[in-house]
Amino acid sequence: MYFSFGVLTSLLSILWSNADADEHTLAPTFQDTAKETGADFSDIVSKIMGINKYLVNTSASEHILGGDYREHLDTICSGGDKSCLWPSSNKNILVPYMFKTNFNKAQRGILSVSMSELEALTCVRFKYRTREMTYLEFIDGIGCWSYVGPGKQRAQEISLQKPHCVHVGIIQHQLMHALGFYHENCRIDRDNNIEVEMENIQKESENNFKVQKSNNLVTAYDYVSVMHFGRFAFSKSPGLPTIVPKPDPNVQIGQFMGLSEKDVLKINTLYQCQVCGNLFTKSDGSFTSPNYPDVYPSFINCKWMIRAPLAHKIILEFDFFHIQPFVGCYRDHVKIYDGSTSHSPILKGPACGKMAPAVISSQHKLLITFFSDGQKHTRGFSAKYRFVKCGKMLTASPTRIIGRVEHNGSVNPLEVSNCFWLIQAHRGHKVILEITTYNFQKSEKCTDAYLEISDASVAPPISRGIFCGTIPIPVIEGNALLIEFSHPGSKKQPGLRVDYKCIAGPTERKGEGSIQWSQYNALTLVLSMLLISSWMM
CATH class of the missing domain: 2.60.120.290 (Spermadhesin, CUB domain)
Structure with missing residues (x-):
């Protein structure tokens, strides 16, 4: 049995046309948002310590240091000791893990994103445990905490109390502990960069600010590290700062988004990653x-x-x-x-x-x-x-006669509307725009209120014009047109309407352009069928 070239060509044509007909949806996935919206805290460590206050006077608080970590009795890490490093294999650092607790699918998705981001930026690779003797064990314990560095041939617990600790920033904070890192504000040179206000710290929490004998890996102090305490950590009273940056006391300290740029640098330096x-x-x-x-x-x-x-x-x-x-x-x-x-x-x-x-x-x-x-x-x-x-990416479909974007600016004179749309054509097509603006105010040299259009499929992008006031806007065409609307608020509420459509056109030169992922899969399938066909003939 074999496939004729004509059949394969027809199949390829169908697959390509179906791929072109599918408009790409831009809705974020749960894994990407990871419940990060609605966060009500200013930094990760403050959130962790708010959860861990319930550890006090429980058996789970035994041997907890710095508010959220433990040290192995047989190993004390200082940021450079080889015994505190996970083993390498083929230029990657392998960290086995498993779940002792039944985290649900959504929670495992957040854990997966947290690890995947770290993997993408470093040479650390997390793998589900098979027979490894030393490994991470995620548990639903009381509070959020981890050991510092790997232990010696045993399970190493990371406590992520559900659901409070299952957050990308908190997980990455605990993973950095597990990789061998202490809190940034306790590094050996911290007094050159911050002032610790001991008189404002709760008496029982003073040890959490103890300076560690750390290896700073020739990296600058990082005020926004995911490992840095917030400004009011362990304060006796709300509003009393316990940490003040030097020399600028207004510098941001701490954040809740996840790894910082210097966190990534420190991991790669410690583990000698070539990424x-x-x-x-x-x-x-x-x-x-x-x-x-x-x-x-x-x-x-x-x-x-x-x-x-x-x-x-x-x-x-x-x-x-x-x-x-x-x-x-x-x-x-x-x-x-x-x-x-x-x-x-x-x-x-x-x-x-x-x-x-x-x-x-x-x-x-x-x-x-x-x-x-x-x-x-x-x-x-x-x-x-x-x-x-404000921004959105749209695809002009060859199966739809016309698409439309409508936008109304603000009525608040103190608020400037600044919004972007990128309208792109499918492969082998181009997009045509017809734009109508209304209630645009006059702007000298089009600096305060304007509409700017550029073709972003060209590198560098080519401007197709800047328009303001009552200047008529011609029909504009291209492969990927970027529209910027910028206008101060007005009681007349300025706005615009964009009608766009997709037509066939020579948008690519020979050997250039891109391919949709579904088309790529289709091509791979057909090429595989060709190889099988030639082998069976």
């Missing part, structure tokens, strides 16, 4: 492929994670993009996920060639991956990002 990628948490920034602007190397697997504050979106654009093209972008390629793990929905990719895969996230995290094989390479890419509060 490609980084974590970005600032409001805007840029990054490039390795060796850019020179040719990127062979056999790289890079991962960059961008994390915005809650209720923000991320716009990702490219100032340069040229990845060695190949059919289906099967070899060198970029993929962009709408979330922090490779299980998140794919926004763009695999992408190669010269068409830039610009995106707007549907939530506050993006993961960008870059892979290269051993074949011919090009210069790679230069990317830039920014955080926005």
Whole structure:
């Protein structure tokens, strides 16, 4: 039995057309949001200590130090002792784990995201335990706590009291303890960076501020580490600070989002990880492929994670993009996920060639991956990002005659509406925009109230015009058009209406562009069928 080439061609055509017809949904998954919305605390450690106050005068509080960790009786970690490190295998650090308690599916999903983010940014790899003698054991104990560093051939408990401790930031805090780290505000050089106000600390909690004999791994002090106490930790009275930063007392200390950029650096330094990628948490920034602007190397697997504050979106654009093209972008390629793990929905990719895969996230995290094989390479890419509060990515469907976006600005004169839409066409098509604005105020040089449109499929993006006042807006077309609406609030409530449609058009040059993931799977299936057919003939 074999498949004729005609049948395979027809099947491929059907699969491609079905893939084109499916509009990508941008709804965040539970794993990505991980119940992070509605958080009512300013830093992770304060949240942990608020939960752990119920440990006091219980058997579970025995040997608890620093408010949430224990030390092995046979091992004291100082951030550099080899006995405090988990073993390496094939350049990765293997940390086996298992569940002693029955965490439900949703809670295991949050645990999975917490570990996956750490894996994406470091060489640490968590694996479910088989026969390993030393391993992490997640339990539903009283409070949130962990041992520091690995023990010697035994189970090592991490207590995550359900549901309070099952939060990405809390889990990553405890995992950093398990990897060998103490609290940042107790490192040996802390007095150069913070003032500990001992007179404001609860008497029974003074030992939690004891300086540790730490190896700082030649890293700068990190005020926003996931391991840093908050400003009012263990205070005698609400509003009395126990920690004051130096020299600027107004510097933010602590946060509840998860790992900081320096946390990632410290893990990679301690375990001598050779990784490609980084974590970005600032409001805007840029990054490039390795060796850019020179040719990127062979056999790289890079991962960059961008994390915005809650209720923000991320716009990702490219100032340069040229990845060695190949059919289906099967070899060198970029993929962009709408979330922090490779299980998140794919926004763009695999992408190669010269068409830039610009995106707007549907939530506050993006993961960008870059892979290269051993074949011919090009210069790679230069990317830039920014955080926005209002943004949406839309796909113009070839099966729908017309789509529409309507937006009304604020009526509050003190509030500026600033919103973005990225309207993209499917492969082999282009999108056409017809835009109507109303109640736009006059703006000198279009600086205060304006509508800006650019083609983000080009690297760098090409401006298609800035419009303000009563200036008519022509019909605009392109492959991925980014619209920015910026206008001060007004009682007349300024706004706009965008009608968009998708038409067939030569949007790609030979060997360029990207491929949807479903199309990539379809291509892989058909190629496999061809190989099987030739083998059976």
